[in-house]
Amino acid sequence: MAEKRLSADTISFTAGTSSVKKGETLLDTVNNILSMKVDMVVMRHSASGAPHFLAKHIPAAIINAGDGINEHPTQGLLDALSMKEKLGQLEGLKVAIIGDIMHSRVAMSNIYLLKKMGAEVMVAGPPTLIPTYMKEAFGVEVEYDLRKALQWCDVANVLRIQLERQNQVLFSSLREYSLAYGINRRLLDSLHKEIVIMHPGPINRGVELDSDVADSGQSIILQQVENGVAVRMAALYLLAGREQ
Numbered sequence: 072m073a074e075k076r077l078s079a080d081t082i083s084f085t086a087g088t089s090s091v092k093k094g095e096t097l098l099d100t101v102n103n104i105l106s107m108k109v110d111m112v113v114m115r116h117s118a119s120g121a122p123h124f125l126a127k128h129i130p131a132a133i134i135n136a137g138d139g140i141n142e143h144p145t146q147g148l149l150d151a152l153s154m155k156e157k158l159g160q161l162e163g164l165k166v167a168i169i170g171d172i173m174h175s176r177v178a179m180s181n182i183y184l185l186k187k188m189g190a191e192v193m194v195a196g197p198p199t200l201i202p203t204y205m206k207e208a209f210g211v212e213v214e215y216d217l218r219k220a221l222q223w224c225d226v227a228n229v230l231r232i233q234l235e236r237q238n239q240v241l242f243s244s245l246r247e248y249s250l251a252y253g254i255n256r257r258l259l260d261s262l263h264k265e266i267v268i269m270h271p272g273p274i275n276r277g278v279e280l281d282s283d284v285a286d287s288g289q290s291i292i293l294q295q296v297e298n299g300v301a302v303r304m305a306a307l308y309l310l311a312g313r314e315q
Contacts (some may be wrong), residue, residue, distance in 0.1 A: 148181030
């Protein structure tokens, strides 16, 4: 939608139905596309670092739309914009990122951006879903108690449990996860403070968020979606004007 609103001509390309599946390398495939005089590549790839690899080998501008469990930069930008619109500033803001930290590219981009802008960041969730190096490597607080994390924060950015990326059992069931780390109306009301609820989507309703939270006045999830279009339009516009 961001591309179309800027009047760009777009080509959709999926590796699963392309020559990549027949053995062609990623670099060959993209070079073939560039031979059709493509100016920009918006790339989502299952391999961490794939967009960075291509950026070293091809002249077109590349926007990382998510690479493996590494980063999702435009999601970080739209999340930050949504927080700033709602609360006025990012500096000094306390943001808890809750859920499947280990498999989340959204978490990493949020941490990098929010720390750079002066916010305080905490990651919260089950010990099996939070890498042991988070505090030392990224300077964030780590909390395994959901209530303590919510009492601490101004904003709770709640992540989806990414079962498709988990190659081992990290908790017994979704019901157990929901009981220990799901956010419901009763829990929020017991905090005696109002926090902002965010989610990068798609939401697993009844797992990480109940519907009466996701659809409440504390939620800015739909504002995130709206800001996502604007942020991606801005990224496309800025990169389209750069010197090759």
